[in-house]
Structure formats: C-alpha cells, structure tokens
Amino acid sequence: MTVQAILAPVFAQVLLTFALLFWTGRVRFAEVGAGRVRIGDIALGERNWPAKAQQAANAFSNQFELPVLFYGLVALALYTRKADLLFVVLAWIFVASRVVHAGIYVTSNRVVRRFQAYAVGVLVLLLMWIIFAVRILVAPLAV
Incomplete structure (x- = not known):
C-alpha cells in the first residue's frame, strides 16, 4: 500500500x-453570547455548560482516547511495512465508526446508538x- 493510502x-x-x-x-460561544452561561460559572469547571455544549466538548475529548491507539498502530504499521489493503479498509471502518459516534454524540446523544458505534x-x-x-x-x- 502507498503511504498516502495508509x-x-x-x-x-x-x-x-x-x-x-x-x-x-x-456552541460554547453561542451559549455565552446568549447569556445562558456566565464566564464565572465555567471558569473552574466544564461541567457547568449546558447539555449541548457539554456534548460537543465530550465528543471532542473522546478523540484523545481510543484514537490514540489507532495513531500508534498506524505509525508502527508504516514503520514495519505491515500495512496492506486489509489494514487500510479496517482503518477506514474505524474512522467511520468515530464519525458516527461523534455525530450521535453532538446531535441526539442516544446512548445505546452511541455505544454501538x-x-x-x-x-x-x-x-x-x-x-x-x-x-x-x-x-x-x-523468513
């Protein structure tokens, strides 16, 4: 596989x-601009944001959990030249699952569907x- 494909x-x-x-x-700027959140209320903790703002923040934070293992694996697969078509297809499925997971998180936030993704x-x-x-x-x- 090419480096670009990987x-x-x-x-x-x-x-x-x-x-x-x-x-x-x-979302956060909109909440502050609309007066639903005061800066003092969120200065020391993010849990005081309204649900939609917290959902977006949680979806963002999730990108530094499981995907870290993905990034490490891709680097190792590139270095060892063990990435093939199957690897790339599975990588795209992983990323698609992350897109679906994030999409559910910032919209309906249906926990069962989010967990499935x-x-x-x-x-x-x-x-x-x-x-x-x-x-x-x-x-x-x-060998």
Whole structure:
C-alpha cells in the first residue's frame, strides 16, 4: 500500500478532531453570547455548560482516547511495512465508526446508538492490533 493510502484515514480522523474542536467553540460561544452561561460559572469547571455544549466538548475529548491507539498502530504499521489493503479498509471502518459516534454524540446523544458505534470502533481497532501483532510475531518464522 502507498503511504498516502495508509495515512488518508489518519488525516480524516485528525479532520474529525479539529471539526469537533471548532464545533465545541461555536456552541460554547453561542451559549455565552446568549447569556445562558456566565464566564464565572465555567471558569473552574466544564461541567457547568449546558447539555449541548457539554456534548460537543465530550465528543471532542473522546478523540484523545481510543484514537490514540489507532495513531500508534498506524505509525508502527508504516514503520514495519505491515500495512496492506486489509489494514487500510479496517482503518477506514474505524474512522467511520468515530464519525458516527461523534455525530450521535453532538446531535441526539442516544446512548445505546452511541455505544454501538463506539463498540464497532473498539472491535475493529482490536482486530487491527491482533492482525498486526500476528504479522510481527510470525514474520521472523516465515523468513
């Protein structure tokens, strides 16, 4: 696989993270501008934001949890040259699950649906790590 094909899902995940950052800012500024939030109320804790603003902030924060394992895996797969078509397809499925998860989080916030999207991402990422580990551990035996 080409470096571009391997990194394209990473760029999409990074784009999602920045989009959620800007979304969070927009929602928060709107809440302050509308007078529903006073700066003093949120100066020491984010939990005083209204639900929509907190949902956006939580969706943004989630991009620094599970995706960290994704970024690390992609870097290792690139370095070891163990990324193939299956790896790229699974990477895109992982990123799609993150987009769906974030979309649910900032809109309806239906917890069951949000969990389902999260679970898909977890399982796909786990599968990616297992495949990668097997390829690394078996590679010396195949030489």
